[in-house]
Amino acid sequence: MLTVLILLTGCDYTSAPADLLQAPAMAPDKQQLAEAVAAALPAHSKLTLPYADDRLEAIRRIDLDGDGVEEAIVTYLNEFSTPELLIMKQSNNGSGWTAWAVINEPLVTGLIWLRIADLDDDGRKEILVGWSRSTGEAKLLAVYRLDEGQLNRDNEGIPVLQSVSGLDYAAAAVGDADGDGFVETAVVTENANTQEQLLTVYKYRGGKLQPVSRLPLFNGVNGYHRLAVGKVAPDRYGIVAEGSVGAHSWYTSLIGWKDGRLVQIYPAPREWETAFNPYGVRSSDRNGDGIIELQRLKAAPGQNASMAETYFISEWLQWTGDEDQPFQLVAEEYTDYNYDFSIRIPNRWHNSYTISRPAETQPYGLASFDYHNPETGAQATWWTLYAIPGENYADIEEEWQQNSRHYLFLREAGGIVYAALFAGEPPEHWSDEEKEAYRALIPDKEQLRSMFRLELAEQ
Ligand SMILES: [Ca+2]
Ligand SMILES: [Ca+2]
Numbered sequence: 327m328l329t330v331l332i333l334l335t336g337c338d339y340t341s342a343p344a345d346l347l348q349a350p351a352m353a354p355d356k357q358q359l360a361e362a363v364a365a366a367l368p369a370h371s372k373l374t375l376p377y378a379d380d381r382l383e384a385i386r387r388i389d390l391d392g393d394g395v396e397e398a399i400v401t402y403l404n405e406f407s408t409p410e411l412l413i414m415k416q417s418n419n420g421s422g423w424t425a426w427a428v429i430n431e432p433l434v435t436g437l438i439w440l441r442i443a444d445l446d447d448d449g450r451k452e453i454l455v456g457w458s459r460s461t462g463e464a465k466l467l468a469v470y471r472l473d474e475g476q477l478n479r480d481n482e483g484i485p486v487l488q489s490v491s492g493l494d495y496a497a498a499a500v501g502d503a504d505g506d507g508f509v510e511t512a513v514v515t516e517n518a519n520t521q522e523q524l525l526t527v528y529k530y531r532g533g534k535l536q537p538v539s540r541l542p543l544f545n546g547v548n549g550y551h552r553l554a555v556g557k558v559a560p561d562r563y564g565i566v567a568e569g570s571v572g573a574h575s576w577y578t579s580l581i582g583w584k585d586g587r588l589v590q591i592y593p594a595p596r597e598w599e600t601a602f603n604p605y606g607v608r609s610s611d612r613n614g615d616g617i618i619e620l621q622r623l624k625a626a627p628g629q630n631a632s633m634a635e636t637y638f639i640s641e642w643l644q645w646t647g648d649e650d651q652p653f654q655l656v657a658e659e660y661t662d663y664n665y666d667f668s669i670r671i672p673n674r675w676h677n678s679y680t681i682s683r684p685a686e687t688q689p690y691g692l693a694s695f696d697y698h699n700p701e702t703g704a705q706a707t708w709w710t711l712y713a714i715p716g717e718n719y720a721d722i723e724e725e726w727q728q729n730s731r732h733y734l735f736l737r738e739a740g741g742i743v744y745a746a747l748f749a750g751e752p753p754e755h756w757s758d759e760e761k762e763a764y765r766a767l768i769p770d771k772e773q774l775r776s777m778f779r780l781e782l783a784e785q
């Protein structure tokens with residue numbers, strides 16, 4: 327229905343998978359909005375998503391002005407493939423949607439980031455937009471607010487909402503950075519001449535982003551790409567900054583406060599090298615307790631493989647705020663970024679497991695989870711995670727059944743069946759004690775099910 331309508335009105339949804347933009351079965355009010363959007367956008371526009379965004383909606387509904395009625399913000403590429411935003415308002419009697427204003431900026435090439443938050447706690451939300459500009463120019467972070475006074479008309483008579491504040495930036499995030507209950511904006515800027523990487527925390531006051539504190543960051547990065555802002559220990563707030571280094575490494579830094587000024591908490595000078603990871607990391611609140619954990623990659627023990635073939639385990643570390651024991655391990659996981667799943671490692675496995683490449687005779691096997699005794703060197707597979715194309719699963723399942731193998735269907739998603747195949751018994755020549763240790767740690771089916779998590783589906 328929607329697709330047909332959109333094609334008729336001259337814009338289409340092909341810039342992102344259609345199912346990311348709208349649920350297939352649309353409630354009538356959603357459909358009404360989608361029709362209004364299609365009619366309001368210029369011919370040959372395409373809905374788009376900010377490319378560093380975790381919300382997969384090109385049409386977002388949110389009450390911007392605090393009057394209890396939702397507005398809609400639409401992100402799209404106009405007929406010249408230039409990114410713009412359209413704000414739609416509902417008519418007073420709730421009978422429909424009308425275009426209120428467009429947000430655009432001269433000479434921008436891409437829409438990076440969009441956040442909507444009440445920055446000054448006045449009950450009205452501000453709109454933060456990260457724009458990319460042509461090569462060699464810093465990205466632009468601009469703040470907008472619904473205000474008739476900020477409306478100008480462009481030469482075609484279309485109302486355009488002017489930004490109230492704007493600055494160059496490399497990375498930005500919004501959140502309560504200092505624990506005062508209000509949101510701040512954390513921004514990293516890079517100076518192309520001096521290579522300086524500067525973190526600034528801003529409060530939005532009097533219609534402007536006002537700097538509160540600044541801290542130079544480690545500048546041996548290609549650039550900082552991700553910031554996370556909020557609670558970083560049970561009673562501490564701050565910022566986690568992550569940047570790429572060299573070809574594929576990443577660097578992580580945790581910044582907190584001392585006497586109202588930003589200070590670097592991690593890495594401390596003596597643990598400098600621990601802040602580097604061999605591949606990309608994304609620190610976040612992984613265990614759902616409201617506190618951001620640092621992600622750290624370590625090679626699964628007992629491997630003798632090239633870097634590219636090595637399995638890495640993610641350790642999720644939470645800052646305690648205590649100087650003697652500054653970090654606490656809250657979770658270990660194995661994540662496969664090609665197939666987008668994670669295996670949560672049970673605590674009882676810690677120091678008794680590793681991950682290995684499944685034997686060549688096992689097609690579709692991605693990773694084997696092994697008993698591993700670091701003292702004796704004993705290692706044997708408990709079970710192997712399979713990702714099997716849906717059309718092949720029946721054949722493989724039949725083979726497993728004919729061979730009386732124990733296996734577990736975990737999930738089917740995106741045409742892939744995820745399943746676990748149990749290995750069986752530990753090697754004959756092991757000591758009884760080692761065999762017992764092996765058996766004691768085999769997960770049962772319920773435990774294994776709870777260890778498996780599909781990242782995309784469960785975000
Ligand atoms: Ca506000
Ligand atoms: Ca705050």
Ligand SMILES: [Ca+2]
Nearest residue numbers: 611613615617
């Ligand atoms: Ca957490």
